[in-house]
Amino acid sequence: MAQISLTFPDGNARSYDAGVTPAQIAADISTSLAKKAISATVDGKHWDLQWPISADAQIAIHTMADEAQANELVRHDLAHIMARAVQEIWPATKVTIGPVIENGWYYDFDRAEPFTPEDLGLIEKKMKEIINKREPVTTEVWERTRAIEFYKANNEPYKVELIEAIPGTEPIRMYWHGHWQDLCRGPHLQHTGQVPGDAFKLMSIAGAYWRGDSKRPMLQRIYGVAFTGKEKLKAHLHMLEEAAKRDHRKLGREMDLFHMQEEAPGQVFWHPNGWTIYTELQDYMRRQQRRGGYVEVNTPQVVDRKLWERSGHWEKYQENMFIVEVDEEHAREKAVNALKPMNCPCHVEIFKVGLKSYRDLPLRMAEFGSCNRYEPSGALHGIMRVRGFTQDDAHIFSTEEQIEAETAEFIRFLSAIYKDLGFESFKVKFSDRPETRAGSDAVWDKAESALLSATRAAGIEPELNPGEGAFYGPKLEFVLTDAIGRDWQCGTFQVDFVLPERLDASYIGADGAKHRPVMLHRATLGSFERFIGILIEEHAGKLPFWLAPRQVVVASITSEADDYVHQVVAELRAAGVRAEADTRNEKINYKVREHSVGKVPVILAVGQREVEERTVSVRRLGEKQTSVQSLADVTKELGRAATPPDLL
Numbered sequence: 001m002a003q004i005s006l007t008f009p010d011g012n013a014r015s016y017d018a019g020v021t022p023a024q025i026a027a028d029i030s031t032s033l034a035k036k037a038i039s040a041t042v043d044g045k046h047w048d049l050q051w052p053i054s055a056d057a058q059i060a061i062h063t064m065a066d067e068a069q070a071n072e073l074v075r076h077d078l079a080h081i082m083a084r085a086v087q088e089i090w091p092a093t094k095v096t097i098g099p100v101i102e103n104g105w106y107y108d109f110d111r112a113e114p115f116t117p118e119d120l121g122l123i124e125k126k127m128k129e130i131i132n133k134r135e136p137v138t139t140e141v142w143e144r145t146r147a148i149e150f151y152k153a154n155n156e157p158y159k160v161e162l163i164e165a166i167p168g169t170e171p172i173r174m175y176w177h178g179h180w181q182d183l184c185r186g187p188h189l190q191h192t193g194q195v196p197g198d199a200f201k202l203m204s205i206a207g208a209y210w211r212g213d214s215k216r217p218m219l220q221r222i223y224g225v226a227f228t229g230k231e232k233l234k235a236h237l238h239m240l241e242e243a244a245k246r247d248h249r250k251l252g253r254e255m256d257l258f259h260m261q262e263e264a265p266g267q268v269f270w271h272p273n274g275w276t277i278y279t280e281l282q283d284y285m286r287r288q289q290r291r292g293g294y295v296e297v298n299t300p301q302v303v304d305r306k307l308w309e310r311s312g313h314w315e316k317y318q319e320n321m322f323i324v325e326v327d328e329e330h331a332r333e334k335a336v337n338a339l340k341p342m343n344c345p346c347h348v349e350i351f352k353v354g355l356k357s358y359r360d361l362p363l364r365m366a367e368f369g370s371c372n373r374y375e376p377s378g379a380l381h382g383i384m385r386v387r388g389f390t391q392d393d394a395h396i397f398s399t400e401e402q403i404e405a406e407t408a409e410f411i412r413f414l415s416a417i418y419k420d421l422g423f424e425s426f427k428v429k430f431s432d433r434p435e436t437r438a439g440s441d442a443v444w445d446k447a448e449s450a451l452l453s454a455t456r457a458a459g460i461e462p463e464l465n466p467g468e469g470a471f472y473g474p475k476l477e478f479v480l481t482d483a484i485g486r487d488w489q490c491g492t493f494q495v496d497f498v499l500p501e502r503l504d505a506s507y508i509g510a511d512g513a514k515h516r517p518v519m520l521h522r523a524t525l526g527s528f529e530r531f532i533g534i535l536i537e538e539h540a541g542k543l544p545f546w547l548a549p550r551q552v553v554v555a556s557i558t559s560e561a562d563d564y565v566h567q568v569v570a571e572l573r574a575a576g577v578r579a580e581a582d583t584r585n586e587k588i589n590y591k592v593r594e595h596s597v598g599k600v601p602v603i604l605a606v607g608q609r610e611v612e613e614r615t616v617s618v619r620r621l622g623e624k625q626t627s628v629q630s631l632a633d634v635t636k637e638l639g640r641a642a643t644p645p646d647l648l
Ligand SMILES: [Zn+2]
Pocket: 076, 080, 182, 183, 184, 185, 186
């Protein structure tokens, strides 16, 4: 028999008969590895222990200690085990597909009766039984016609359709978990008992069209989450609980910040409270930008397709653009425009007006640019993922030599802002040259090393995303980690050699000749909508005092105190505090409860005694105790707390 040579991660090579399986190799190494093995990686491909290896290769054998492979297998095996459990309980159910997703899996079923939340418990119980049986997982490659006949005979029309969609060149692979069979590419675990029975949970039921097509049958999707151990499942469920408590859509209602409605999907109706946060943040950013040497501009919303054709967006980005057709002068001829999806081309058009010299560079041009991008409705999420948003956008026109200094300056700028907004640390991801790209290697070398050395000079070691740069230049991404461990990419800094060329922007160099500027696209917060969503969830609605929309409510305990309530409100407002009166004829406890739900940070209660002594009874959000303070002291203290951090 032909021999093949397999090289292990430690560099040692061993020879085997061609067709050897990783299961045999593991057994050859040790009985304990044979038991513990879950899969292998063969020449970079995740490989079932039962699949034969026919040629020389690099091999690694995995156990549950290999988190990435273990997670994938556990989740994938659970998808099969769940489908088996469902068909054992409700045999008439038809199976479709069941992929692995982040943290878990789902499986889509065709069943006449809807699954209920109680059914999930039943299915989980059955799944645990299957796991405890420790039944072997086996696999075979079948002839296409045999597989189709098999599924026709078993009344599984979805599987027939799936097989018919598999290209003729690909094998039809079958898997069995015990007696239960499914069409599947694999790989899978050795036996059902390798799935940790205490580290998964069925989460929810949803509707989903077969193949995502609304003209095809509506299926029922069951979602599950799974990990390699019980503790990890517990941590994940805790994180979800925390996330639900902090959900900005829920807090947005409770704090009366904004709403969305179906006539304007993905567009925000900002209420006075929400708009206060928005404008406060924008005022702050505008002050920072002025200090940072930016000039602010504003550019049109509706722009003729000709500019988008020149910039390349019409070709590359059209599916995300809202197209606006207008019958110009009713000539029965439609002019085609687009709502701007980004501000970059318009900024180049401003740069091009008037002759620019090297003395004008770097030119930092900022815009709170309102953009519209078409996102599929399924992708929309509160104010975090929207169709209409405003970026804190800027483009820095510079020379190649200035890239490094501008990068360093931007990191300083962004760090100070994140710190003011309560994020002490952040991660930086660095994406370098992709396969297909514009510009010479020498220019890329220079730009990449400029971004890297500026980041390192700021004391940050970036994570590398190899080949993930845009075709027009390398980029940095700035990622915040929130209070419950979720990452949010907010800032970006992107070098662009192409757009100035496409739109023919130039400046006169010290040598008197024309040169192309480099364009640095950068955003600090990203979009106001998304960043406010992040702030709300990070602080669970208890925003820093200066950003809180309603900072103080002055509530009367008796109606005799009403005049004094209005005096207190007036004094606080004069000190720059956003204060409101609550003189409704309600019990003080009722008022306190209501404003606490609305996340008002400070409630000042006043009754007869406070009127006489010119004091207020101070209650802070989340604290049980109240303290009586003089009005003068409180006004001074809250006036200071209301001052944005950059103005202190
Ligand atoms: Zn599968």
